[in-house]
Amino acid sequence: MIEFTNREINKTPTKRAQILRDFYYNAKSSVSMEFPYWYTRKWNELEGEITIIRRAEALKEAFSHLTPKIFPKELLVMGKTNHMRGSYPMPWLSASYFMAASDKLYEESLNAGKLSADKVSKFGTGGGNVTESAGSVVSIAGKFGLRKEELPILMDLAKKWVGKSVEDIGCKYEKMVPEYDLKESIMKSVICMFDSGYTLPQGREVIDYYYPLQYGIDGLINICKDKIKEVAGSPEMDRLYFYKATQTMLEGIQNWILNYAKEARYLSEIEKDEKQKNEYIEIAEILEWISAKPPQTFRQALQMTFTFHLAVLNEDCISGLSPGRLGQVLYPYYKNDLEKGLISKEKVSELLECMRIKYTELDCFASMGVVGGVLSGNTFNNLSIGGLKKNGGSAANELELLILESGISCATPQPTLSLLYDEKLPEAFKLKAIECNKVGTGYPAWMNNQVAIEFLLKNYGHEGLTVEEARAWAIGGCLETSPGTWHKLELDGKTYLIPGGAAPATSVGVHFISLPKILELVLHNGYDSRTDQQVYKAHDSKLESFDELFSIFKKYFAESVKVLTLCNNIQHDAWRKITPSLVNSMLKPDCLAKGKDIGNKGSRYNTTFNVEICGGVNLVNSLASLKKNIYEEKSFSIDELKNAIKENFGYKKAKETGSFSIFDQVPNENVDKWVKIRKLCLDAPKYGNDEEYVDSIFAAWEEWYCEMCHDFKSIYDEPLYACQISVSTHAPMGAVTLATPDGRLEGTTYADASVSAYPGTDKNGPYALFASACCWDHSNSQNSQLNMKIHPSGVSGQQGAKKLLELTKGYMRKGGFHIQYNIVDSKMLKDAQANPDDYRDLMVRVAGFTQYWVELGKHIQDEIIARTEYESV
């Protein structure tokens, strides 16, 4: 039996939240076909109608027909579908997966019936994932369960969208990009992780709840009606259609809320338990109120914000829709209710725990490579706390302390928490956040408020962003610095300033370019051996100097960014023309005022497209190895290195061994032939040790990369910028990359995040790692990302907590943008890998998100186990 140290902080939620969380643990990811059915049915009825109107009517039809479901004990209600962890495909975005997988899915449904119903409840590994078909349920891509009687309607709907989906239309036109063949090759070789426009066209942004809170739904409908009268017949006719479409969409949301209210009333009539009966009545009253009017109480406001969060998630395929600074948005209602004696802090805490479970239920049905390979099934609802007010004072408040406490007592992956670190925040607030870190869930992550403001001013200043406005920022998705704005909320005769998101989706544009893979192709004259493709035009250079090699690398990278930008712009254009955003557009300033949706630059700020990369540390370590071993000390030649890489340095491949961690690799009979070369590669200077040799290479790369992104333009005619987060891409991208010049072996994962050291190579302690990480200006990029794994004993007790806070401050003060912690004993993780049934509720921090251990793929599990574990700080 393995002995390990458990995490120090371990609290239990309220009884109600415990019951609801247990429901969640027991629930599987489930597909419902209701929404896509009603959407497609209405869409097809309106052939010939103006697209945005057609879209609005289809959304209204779908919302109006969703079957309401309210679970016993819930206080916060509503969901994406009629299942707890429900989601649905959107064939209007992409139908190709289903068409291609049709035969396989039908075969699965036939075979599934042969397994007994008993097997249905025995999925130990995989958590809530439906990892295999069983009984009447077909597994889709090892994650989602679909009732087999709904498979024919799924295929019927998919067929109706063939040739008409955003994917199909986008694909048709992106082929007109002159370098399209290069793009295809880049995608096949997994130099780029996935397309942008039809996979996750929205998300990685901060929602804005202000308009429904301020005006209520009837008020918003009336605004639309007034605007229609104002603009009908005038030039800029698109505004008329936008307002009409928005009105229609809002009517659909109203119907949806009222259906839930009706359900709550029905349940109150059949309920025998008096307490539960009264709770259903209260739920009905709250829903009836918010279906029309602006909320007046904390509970109404919480329900309103959650309802609109769901509504946005239902209109598109979205991951990373962040609630933003929800604690600051809801604070006026909290304060008002407390003063009037309408609520207690205990009740608020219970509601916040319920809120955590509702956000955790959210699921996203995106294309398979996205859900598994990138997102690890996470939906990235990031709640930001702290930061500054408009006037520059600390924005931390008492409600945010309760949010932290609920994150401690009711630990769940969602919403993840981000603390916008500023020197002005109270010390007690920061220490509360450290207490939360010690639970081991990996939140809150810490983000540097001043670095973010600097980044925002550099990139949005030309759109009118000021310092005061920049202070309203929050984190979108896992780590996307996103601009916000301040709104004047009126409640009970008083006016409050609340923040809200003010820009559309980011992390759209170029999704994850694999840097080590491009380096591999530089070494092999543009050729990818795995797919047997000449991806880039052969450079035919002998690579006689480091500068020459690096120059070719940059050339290949720039060519990749260019063609991917152009192709993804076309996809996004198809998206905005075929499936314009309506719910999110209504919410985002200044779409309602302008009468333009997000796709037509209705938002206040629009410089949101970016260039994401992965594997930066492996690139830099490899460049350092090449420079030292080949060009300076001439220890071996390029050809000798290429042979060593071809032989995987004398080791079996990761896919043979089934382990993707660098530490578990198995030598083969040829290992002695390559041991010298590999040792030289491993001994070359490594990032993370405050060594000028390799850090100067890192700084040069960052300076070039951050600057060159601005040379490319989005569909909004705005420049792109750098974005450096790995999410989970370091696993699938590592899986298709040969061994690298830094000594990494074929198929193993890259270093996680963007400034985390490669496992085992950071040998000079955390402050040396910080010095390396901060060798470049983090405000030149939308983010940087640093994961640190610390043994629980290293931060135990009050002293340990203070040390961890000092460590965090140390990094922030050096200019680091982000740091997050896994407080965990690696031995526990190994035990969890061997005995997953005993660890259903274990959570870890991956890279910008927290996820249940049992729902992570083995690649990522291996990588987290392998990360350097600090025993003290």
Next chain:
Amino acid sequence: MNTKHKDCLNYLSLDVFKGFCRNNDNANVLADEASCNDFKKTLTCRICAHYTYTDEFLGLCKDKQTAYPDLNAKTCEMFEQKENQ
């Protein structure tokens, strides 16, 4: 009577495999197991007068629109229960 829990009005689905029974507070009811004597039919296209089958799991609504027998009709304004259903 060949009815399942998933077809019962008292059944609240947790996921595609199982759910709750509101009638007896049972939190672990398998969707495909036979229903009990307190079975009450849930409203679906299957029992709607406007629904006709074209296949085992597909059909038409009002002879025009594709529909499917298990589509929940609780929120459908066009629903009319078939006689003898």
